[in-house]
């Protein structure tokens with residue numbers, strides 16, 4: 001047995017006094033392109049990672065869901081009858097939120113012990129919270145023996161984050177975590193939730209995920225501010241185009257025609273969304289056609305727009321992406337996720353990957369004082385379930 005698995009199983013018995021009966025994993029994600037457009041009804045292009053949240057579980061015959069995290073040594077006792085009352089918890093409220101929305105949607109809850117072990121780095125922009133939510137939703141249903149579908153679990157997980165935890169995130173992260181497939185990217189239309197899998201193929205290049213390791217700050221308030229700004233832009237553009245229901249329905253040509261009704265930052269935010277949505281379609285085409293250079297150029301354009309128009313990058317993510325682009329064999333690099341810290345993805349020729357990591361690490365640290373981390377990633381199934 002793998003060492004890590006053995007350690008976790010021993011940990012479970014130490015904490016809960018008996019072995020688990022179930023193991024569920026839900027993945028973190030990268031997003032190739034389509035950033036800050038999911039809540040505007042745009043298309044996104046994420047893929048689920050080998051980095052994941054794993055939950056070991058067993059029913060405990062009580063009315064309590066016990067949760068414990070081995071990486072944080074945190075625990076919480078969630079009484080099923082009082083599941084609405086845990087919003088204040090510093091740790092455990094994501095799990096409580098998922099249990100709460102499941103119960104509200106009519107899924108029965110059964111008392112159980114849940115042991116969390118997460119390899120998605122927290123606060124990294126790789127969606128550790130979505131991984132925790134989706135893993136919790138699946139584990140609770142598996143323990144209760146209730147049939148469920150993964151798309152529904154993604155939606156309920158998002159609902160928990162929006163309504164219980166107070167973060168107004170879109171659907172991308174939970175969807176990618178629940179619906180991801182090995183060696184596939186998901187082209188997801190966030191307005192209709194239609195999706196298709198596109199083979200994740202980068203020819204003689206690989207995808208390198210790097211963390212700028214600057215602690216996120218202000219993410220939630222800035223995120224909610226951007227959402228309000230895009231709502232304001234939509235309201236103004238509807239004066240010109242009454243038929244539109246979301247910003248993603250505005251094409252670049254429509255935007256150029258009507259942008260005079262928008263002012264200052266609101267215009268910049270809308271411009272990012274409109275052109276980012278256009279780039280997603282081109283990127284999916286480029287990936288299908290094996291045109292990695294084109295894909296990488298679009299990735300660069302995405303970052304530049306997030307930096308200049310949407311203003312969600314900041315000094316460190318900019319420094320990391322630009323250090324990456326200076327390296328031989330790097331075709332493109334950008335920040336992913338909500339921003340204000342977190343991770344970048346870079347498309348790099350395989351033969352240059354080792355030198356790339358070393359040199360980016362040096363240049364980034366010289367510039368910012370932070371040491372970057374690089375992860376060994378692969379694209380894997382979003383959810384896996386195993387009876388033990």
Ligand code: GLA
Pocket residue numbers: 034035036037038039169170171172173337338339
């Ligand atoms: C966070 C949110 C997502 C999405 C991204 C930005 O990861 O959870 O819904 O909005 O930011 O693209």
